[in-house]
Amino acid sequence: MSKIIDGLYYSESHEYVKVDGEFGYIGITDYAQHELGNVVYVDMPEVDDEVAAGEEFGAVESVKAASDLLSPVSGTVVEVNEALEDEPGLINKDAFENWIIKVELSDKSELDDLMDAAAYKAMIGE
Amino acid sequence: MAEEIKTTCLHDNHVALGALMTPFAGFDMPIQYKGIVEEHNAVRTNVGVFDVSHMGEVAVTGPEAEKFVNYIFTNDIKDAEIGKVFYGMMLYPDGGTVDDLLVYKMGENDFFLVINAANIDKDVAWINEQAANFDVKVENQSDYYAQLAVQGPEGENTIKNVLDLDGSDLTFYTVKKVQYDGETIILSRTGYTGEDGFEIYASHKAIVKMWNLLMDAGVQPCGLGCRDTLRFEVGLPLYGDELTAEISPIMATLGMFVKLDKEGGFIGRDACAQQKAEGSAKKLVGLELHDKAIPRHGYEVLQGDKVVGYVTTGYRGISVDKSLAFALVDRAAGTLGNELSVRIRKKVFPATVVKKRFYTTSYKK
Known part of the structure; x- marks a missing residue:
């Protein structure tokens, strides 16, 4: 059974946003890391890049395949999780602790389009 | 409409082990059990077992079996010793690849061809078509044979200790028939991992028995996920990726398995000779x-x-x-x-x- 954290916002493509004031930490869910298997590479944007809700901002790759990362929200990248460059497998250890990018949110109303923990839990059938 | 998916005789065992199952070459096959990395490393450093029962087997026998197989195969099997195994390809006249395969010399004019699962129907049709002018019998035995690959440096000890099969007298790319549980099975020192190892061809009943013994002994089950990473790292091609109807073995830089000068020639020879001479x-x-x-x-x-x-x-x-x-x-x-x-x-x-x-x-x- 996958870990799901209350208070986060979830997308249909298995990304989460953890909101902290004007900022959001974006990563993939525990369910997603489990489905992927061993994560061997995370393709991340650069600081100051713009991301848009529903648009690709990078990829997370298992041994077998690359999966696009879709941003749940729009904004400007203010930080990327550099630890993932050397140790992408951190996502398998704890997907919620090991966020991928930190974004300055440009439109917090977009959060209303995302799922809460209960809705996400229902979507993945757990 | 989707074709009905096939299963191997070990399908229930894979599901019970919690394998991630995925359709591959028309079969519902295990991609991984514990994880690709762990399974890959088990084969490199110790031993792992793969269910490769999806692979196809074709027996070619009869007075002209050697002449015929040599005509449809790029490697040279003429006058080979009984028990030798050859890797090579079957080609179209334009040099494109029908399939890559192993040819086992089981006896005089008695050959056992191991072909890719995705190509079984195509290959059998191709072989039969070419066989029209030869005095040979072609028999598709894919439904009879299940297959295990026991791969890794501990392969020889594992088949000895767990299955009571002696592979110590087999050198790389040789084969013998052995008795197991009242039936004759085929044991070869071959594989697709870049490691020492064995491939075992036997009835469904015998293969299920062997699989269970290997599981009871704690041998790591390995899925097709690591089969691909293992073969890739040691430069081995996969039909569909590195060899196709458009990619000849010369283009795939596998010319060492294409014997352009062998007696009697072979289908696709002239195209390969031209590609080699002019550069593909x-x-x-x-x-x-x-x-x-x-x-x-x-x-x-x-x-x-x-x-x-x-x-x-x-x-x-x-x-x-x-x-x-x-x-x-x-x-x-x-x-x-x-x-x-x-x-x-x-x-x-x-x-x-x-x-x-x-x-x-x-x-x-």
Whole structure:
């Protein structure tokens, strides 16, 4: 059974946003890391890049395949999780602790389009 | 409408082990059990067992069996010793590849062909078509035989201790018939992992029994996921990626398995001879990226701004900690040491042309 954290916002493509004031930490869910298997590479944007809700901002790759990362929200990248460059497998250890990018949110109303923990839990059938 | 998916005799065992199952070559097959990395490392350092019962088997016998097999096969089996195994291809007249396969010499004019699961129907039709003018009997035995691959440095000890099968007298690429549980089975020192190991062909009943013994002994079950990473690291091709109806073995730089001068010739010989003499337009090369980004099948390969080919298989190596690929590129671009690049999503990453064998093998000679 996958870990799901209350208070986060979830997308249909298995990304989460953890909101902290004007900022959001974006990563993939525990369910997603489990489905992927061993994560061997995370393709991340650069600081100051713009991301848009529903648009690709990078990829997370298992041994077998690359999966696009879709941003749940729009904004400007203010930080990327550099630890993932050397140790992408951190996502398998704890997907919620090991966020991928930190974004300055440009439109917090977009959060209303995302799922809460209960809705996400229902979507993945757990 | 989707074709009905086939299963091997071990399907229930895989499901019970919690394997991730995926359709492959028309069969519902295990991709992984514990994880690709762990399974890969088990084979490199110890031992692992694969259910490869999806593979096809064809027996060719009769007075002209040797002459016939040599005519449809690129390697040279003439006058070979009984018990020898050969790797090679069946080709179309234009040099394109029908399939790559193993040919086992089981006796005089008695050959056992091991073909790819995805190609069974196509290959059997092709073989039968070519056999019209030869005095041979072609028998598709794919439904009878199940197959296990026990691979890794502990393979010989494992089959001895767990299955009571003695492989110590087999050198790499040899085969023998042995008795097991009241039936005659086929045991060869072959594999698709770059490690020492054995392949066992037997009835469904015997294979299920052997699988259960191996599981009880704690041998790591391995899925098709690591079968692909293992074969890739040691430079072995996969039909559909590195060999296709459009890719000849000469283009795939597998010319050592194509005996252009053998007696009687073979289908596709002239096309291969021409490609070898003139240089094929495309060739398969190894690429090593300088970055951690991972090249995948179908990604573009560039020289400067010009697209010169595409990736056929790519991985972040498991035994080799590098991002690596096989790529089919324009011959001129494929010189060893050339600096090319691979387009991965929005970015372009530099890559050096290197030899396709990324990891060194340890076979028993």
